[in-house]
Amino acid sequence: MSLKFALLALLTGSPMTGYEIGKSFDASVGHVWNAPGSQIYPELRRLANAGLLNVEEVPEGRRKKIYSVTAAGRESLREWMNSPSTPEPTRENHFLKAAYLDWADPEAAQAQLQLWLAAFTQRLHIVEAVRDSLLNGTHPILRERLRTLPTDQHEAATAFKVFAFEGMAEEARQKIAWAERGLELLARLERTPARPADAPATQTARVTT
Amino acid sequence: MSLKFALLALLTGSPMTGYEIGKSFDASVGHVWNAPGSQIYPELRRLANAGLLNVEEVPEGRRKKIYSVTAAGRESLREWMNSPSTPEPTRENHFLKAAYLDWADPEAAQAQLQLWLAAFTQRLHIVEAVRDSLLNGTHPILRERLRTLPTDQHEAATAFKVFAFEGMAEEARQKIAWAERGLELLARLERTPARPADAPATQTARVTT
DNA sequence: AGCTTCATGTAATCCGTTACATGATTCC
DNA sequence: GGAATCATGTAACGGATTACATGAAGCT
Incomplete structure (x- = not known):
């Protein structure tokens, strides 16, 4: 809408x-x-x-x-x-997939987590760059907007945009950390599971790949 | 899809x-x-x-x-x-609105931020409750699922679901903090702006509402 | 002459929301 | 007998994605 x-x-x-x-x-x-x-x-x-x-x-x-x-x-x-909106119900692909990652091959799971990591990292960079450009007056659209606004409203107009982009940056950072934890989890699970209780402890053999 | x-x-x-x-x-x-x-x-x-x-x-x-x-x-x-998916482009109502909150009346802006705060808080509670039920074996669907799975796959099946819900919980926490910062920002802006540089410092008069 | 960028659109399809319809069973 | 819950759907509409179409301007 x-x-x-x-x-x-x-x-x-x-x-x-x-x-x-x-x-x-x-x-x-x-x-x-x-x-x-x-x-x-x-x-x-x-x-x-x-x-x-x-x-x-x-x-x-x-x-x-x-x-x-x-x-x-x-x-x-x-x-x-001026009319309140409620946040939409979540429908995020990555959470759905994450919840069932045990269905994927370990390599595919790893690739997926790394892809998320890369995507969220890139998003973070962009969003931080925008926030910075808002703060230092480089952002062209905001700049135009401020030209048409009385000076005493400049602070608010800027602050709310910075607020929004800071929120997005935090979300990106959170998801980066999340994806990294996912990779750790995956590594931990791969070290343990299919061992029928009496396998040798020679983990050093599986170093490559 | x-x-x-x-x-x-x-x-x-x-x-x-x-x-x-x-x-x-x-x-x-x-x-x-x-x-x-x-x-x-x-x-x-x-x-x-x-x-x-x-x-x-x-x-x-x-x-x-x-x-x-x-x-x-x-x-x-x-x-x-097994096939990688890229995260969908963002289309979140609250970030869009937040970026332009200076267009709203201060009371409406405050109401909106409080509504978000309430909604995300509620989401956090639910998501944490689910995570707990996954961890303590109360979650009915996971329980059923585990019954049909070999024991050595129980850990992974559980861990990924916990991972997903932890991610959602973190996101909710992040947004709660974000909305709170929004309220602070709003309060700060309301204390300063429309004052033509020589208004009295009698802030204590505006306590109610 | 040919490629890229500017600039605007149509058509088909799919996904999602809202509103409404229907009827059986269970509980009070 | 009446309300709540179980259970499955249809219809209309609107929003979003994908693919395709068209043509001018500018650069090499």
Whole structure:
């Protein structure tokens, strides 16, 4: 339901084309909300039809459309922000899989845990980079946004974005630690299980692989 | 895509009816994966048609169907477990909203943060309770599952489930701390901003509400 | 001339949510 | 007899993913 509000929120920063929104999603913002072009363009049009967005067509050569938020759009965003939302029920692939990792071959389990580790590490880097750019005034969208805001609101606008990205960073750190513990668990289990109580203690033989 | 595997995984524990699966979702398992009956029943039928599940109809009075996993179903599950999955792109409502909380009225922002706090706290309790029941052998589904498994695989089957639920617990704890920091931030911002540099320092007047 | 990037979209399909329908059994 | 729980579903809709289509601008 909230692609709508993700778009409205983004466009309050500064007017943009659908293409640029897609780029933003691919870069920083995509870790807050993500969507492919095939979802962005139709949604933008719907929002424009509903009067929440303004379209400025730029027909000089290119056929591009710059969207900006109307007063009604700003009102709609404010309304959403003021109405409480409950967190959605969890539906995270990795927890489901983790709970049944004993079904996987040990190598596959290890590969999966390492893949998670890599993915969450990468996410952490990106999210920390965004947070830093918010703090040191490098973030282009926030920068634009602040230009249109009275100075006494700069702190809040910045602080909440930093707050959100700090939250994502923490989550990433937590999952990194979690994946590492998973690898340890796997190693521990592999050292013990299929031994029928009387196998020799020659663990040093299985060093490779 | 993984309701399919959630169902297969659950049913490897012990055969069940769609209704019982729904109950499990509402109780413990729902924090790993959740779905309403309207999604469960059709999916079960599809899986049965695909030969991954076995249906035992119990026509004695009730019209109920007990589903169990076939060899093909077990194979399909194993295949999924052995093929790596990348974590899905984030699309979490609360981070999106948090990033733009300056758009909300302070009271609404506070209410929202408190709602998150309450929801994550509740989630933490449930998830910890499940983890405990896994550890002390009270968890009914795991119990059933272990009955059909050789003893030397008990440890792994239990450990991975504990691992998953510990991960969820940590995530919940992290989000609780995050929401609390959000409340502090909000309080801090409310103490300072709209003051045009020469307002009196009589903060004690605003104690109520 | 050909590749990359900019820029916008359609179509099919799938997954998920909400609302509603139905009827049997069990408990009070 | 009436309410709660057991048990299974249908229908409509909306949101998301994947694949494909199109064409201009700019660079090499």
